[in-house]
Amino acid sequence: MTSARWLHQTPPRFRDARPDMIPDDMRVPWLAHRGNVIAFGATGTGKTFATYALLAEKDPQIKSWMVTTIDGAVEHFRNGNEHDMRRSKPDACGLLVLDDVGVDTMTEWASGALDRIINRRHERMLPTWVTTNLDPSDGGPLYQYLGNRAWSRLVSDAHVVLMGGKDRRQA
Ligand SMILES: Nc1ncnc2c1ncn2[C@@H]1O[C@H](COP(=O)(O)OP(=O)(O)O)[C@@H](O)[C@H]1O
Ligand SMILES: [Mg+2]
Numbered sequence: 001m002t003s004a005r006w007l008h009q010t011p012p013r014f015r016d017a018r019p020d021m022i023p024d025d026m027r028v029p030w031l032a033h034r035g036n037v038i039a040f041g042a043t044g045t046g047k048t049f050a051t052y053a054l055l056a057e058k059d060p061q062i063k064s065w066m067v068t069t070i071d072g073a074v075e076h077f078r079n080g081n082e083h084d085m086r087r088s089k090p091d092a093c094g095l096l097v098l099d100d101v102g103v104d105t106m107t108e109w110a111s112g113a114l115d116r117i118i119n120r121r122h123e124r125m126l127p128t129w130v131t132t133n134l135d136p137s138d139g140g141p142l143y144q145y146l147g148n149r150a151w152s153r154l155v156s157d158a159h160v161v162l163m164g165g166k167d168r169r170q171a
Contacts, residue, residue, distance in 0.1 A: 002056045009067070010052050017053035026050055029159040034061055036154055037129040038136045041163025044170065047131035050163070051097050063087060065095040071104045074113040091120035095127055102134040102145055115149050122153040136160055 007015065019027075030037060039047040048067075055065055064087040068076065073090040080089055090096050096117075104110070121128055134142040136155050143151045 003058055006056055006058075009065075010055070014049055014052040017049050017056055019053055019057035021053045022050055022057075023161060023163070026159075026161045027054065030054065033159070034059075034127050036127055036158035038142075038155055038158045038160045039129065039131045039163055040133070040136050040142075040160055041165075042133055042167065044167030045163040045165050046168060047163050048099055050161075051099070051129060051131060055095075055097075062094040064093045065097065066090060066093045067097040067099055069099055069104055070101060070106070070110060070114055073098060073117055074110045077113050077117055091117045092124070092126070095129065096121060097129045097131070099131050101130045101132040102142065106145065111147060111150075115147070118150045118153045128154055130154060130158075 002018075010017070026037065026039065029035075039050060041047055051067060055067075066073075066076075066088070068090065073096065076090050080086070087093055106114075118128065130136075130142075132142055134140070134145055136142040136158070138156075142155060146154065
């Protein structure tokens with residue numbers, strides 16, 4: 001049922017993820033709007049798992065996707081031409097997932113590159129998801145981490161999904 005491409009892009013730990021394991025409050029707004037999503041919750045609550053579960057369902061409106069970190073996206077961006085529209089790029093892929101936002105140290109350079117990636121995606125109306133354990137509310141820790149420009153484009157109109165429960169890794 002899952003595509004060869006999904007299997008290729010999905011780390012072994014998450015290959016059991018299936019669409020029926022996606023929390024409804026993530027899936028329903030995503031299918032309705034395909035806009036930005038912030039999965040916010042403590043470590044081990046299944047944020048990354050839910051992301052791969054959602055991607056396991058082939059979506060005709062999403063032609064390409066990439067799951068990476070801020071460091072990964074910035075590195076990828078740096079190695080390409082900024083004006084290149086290739087779908088495999090962080091600023092041009094159908095869906096960009098920035099996993100574990102808040103973990104990487106934000107250098108000034110990374111912050112500038114991230115702003116450019118987010119701005120391009122915003123202009124192209126391409127959705128971005130964030131998984132994070134930083135509170136995404138206005139002026140809160142995620143705002144402080146991302147800075148005003150990236151936060152307002154990424155988070156201000158995003159659907160926030162609160163991932164609760166215990167740390168599954170400790171279970
Ligand atoms: N709905 C689920 N069903 C089964 N296993 C899950 C589910 N959600 C998460 N897991 C497992 O729990 C562990 C932690 O999930 P993960 O998505 O990595 O957490 P987070 O990204 O929030 O830190 C992983 O080993 C993952 O495979
Ligand atoms: Mg994770």
